[in-house]
Amino acid sequence: MAGHHRDLLETLDIHADQLSSGAVNDIEYPQIPPEQSCEILPLLELAERVKGALAPVTPASSYRQKLALDLARMAERRTGEDIRITLRSPGREWLVGAAIGSAMAVLGGAAYLIRTHGRARSQRASQAGS
Amino acid sequence: MDERERLLVERAQIDPSAFAALYEAYVDRIYNYIYQRTGNRSDAEDLTARAFVKAFANLEHYVFRGVPFSAWLYRIAHNSVANWYRDRQRRQVVSLDALATHIRDEQKPEELAQTREATRGLLDAIRRLPADRQQLLILKFSEGLTNREIGHVIGRTEGAIKSLYHRTLLALRKDLQRKKRKN
Numbered sequence: 001m002a003g004h005h006r007d008l009l010e011t012l013d014i015h016a017d018q019l020s021s022g023a024v025n026d027i028e029y030p031q032i033p034p035e036q037s038c039e040i041l042p043l044l045e046l047a048e049r050v051k052g053a054l055a056p057v058t059p060a061s062s063y064r065q066k067l068a069l070d071l072a073r074m075a076e077r078r079t080g081e082d083i084r085i086t087l088r089s090p091g092r093e094w095l096v097g098a099a100i101g102s103a104m105a106v107l108g109g110a111a112y113l114i115r116t117h118g119r120a121r122s123q124r125a126s127q128a129g130s
Numbered sequence: 131m132d133e134r135e136r137l138l139v140e141r142a143q144i145d146p147s148a149f150a151a152l153y154e155a156y157v158d159r160i161y162n163y164i165y166q167r168t169g170n171r172s173d174a175e176d177l178t179a180r181a182f183v184k185a186f187a188n189l190e191h192y193v194f195r196g197v198p199f200s201a202w203l204y205r206i207a208h209n210s211v212a213n214w215y216r217d218r219q220r221r222q223v224v225s226l227d228a229l230a231t232h233i234r235d236e237q238k239p240e241e242l243a244q245t246r247e248a249t250r251g252l253l254d255a256i257r258r259l260p261a262d263r264q265q266l267l268i269l270k271f272s273e274g275l276t277n278r279e280i281g282h283v284i285g286r287t288e289g290a291i292k293s294l295y296h297r298t299l300l301a302l303r304k305d306l307q308r309k310k311r312k313n
Contacts, residue, residue: 021274047271054271057161075186079146079147
């Protein structure tokens with residue numbers, strides 16, 4: 001039963017490939033055992049009708065050109081935006097650098113005050129002791 | 131993903147103007163895919179434009195992880211169609227555009243009417259299928275993709291695509307028979 005099903009799938013697949021690659025009239029039907037033919041043949045015929053109904057279409061050339069132009073304009077705008085972002089970024093880097101510098105200055109000041117305050121306290125303590 | 135496609139994508143990720151080459155390579159396929167899903171030219175034009183704008187906007191996020199760029203693009207197109215149907219709650223109908231594609235000039239009026247009716251019925255039935263089955267038929271028969279390529283778009287293995295194809299044909303036949311009995 002599984003073998004029969006597999007054969008059926010293979011037959012349909014080979015037939016579909018032939019349909020896709022060539023004209024409907026040139027199809028060589030795969031070898032179908034008589035007991036399967038009543039099951040497969042209607043499906044093969046249906047596949048041929050589907051292939052005929054879904055004939056490919058192409059867009060109008062005016063539409064094609066217009067869309068190409070719209071996309072080219074979008075690409076131009078995007079390139080312009082990329083350049084602006086690149087030009088803006090050194091400013092951002094400068095801001096980040098300034099912020100880090102300021103933070104370091106505050107920390108340095110705080111360290112100096114703590115150290116000075118600590119020294120003064122230890123001097124007072126040693127004077128009081130002597 | 132083939133080498134040429136990879137190079138085109140990498141160039142476009144660095145230089146937005148290089149997206150034009152990707153557009154030229156895929157616009158016909160994406161337009162056809164969307165047209166087959168919607169059935170009319172004006173909606174196909176609108177949704178193709180949306181799909182390419184979205185692809186352009188998100189190209190920098192595309193990373194090759196086993197899914198080729200073309201499959202990524204088809205997924206964007208598929209999502210655009212799905213959102214469009216969901217937002218507008220449109221019923222999928224077969225337009226005159228779709229029917230005109232299948233009518234041959236040399237047919238007699240009565241043959242023409244029969245062909246038109248048969249094609250309308252079949253396209254109606256295809257568009258009543260679940261989205262993944264519609265996708266499979268369009269990618270296979272209208273876009274000419276292999277099972278492997280279809281697998282990349284739908285996110286299934288080649289074996290699963292073969293099974294899905296069989297189930298799709300069965301479902302389509304059942305639906306057509308049911309409609310025929312009703313009429």
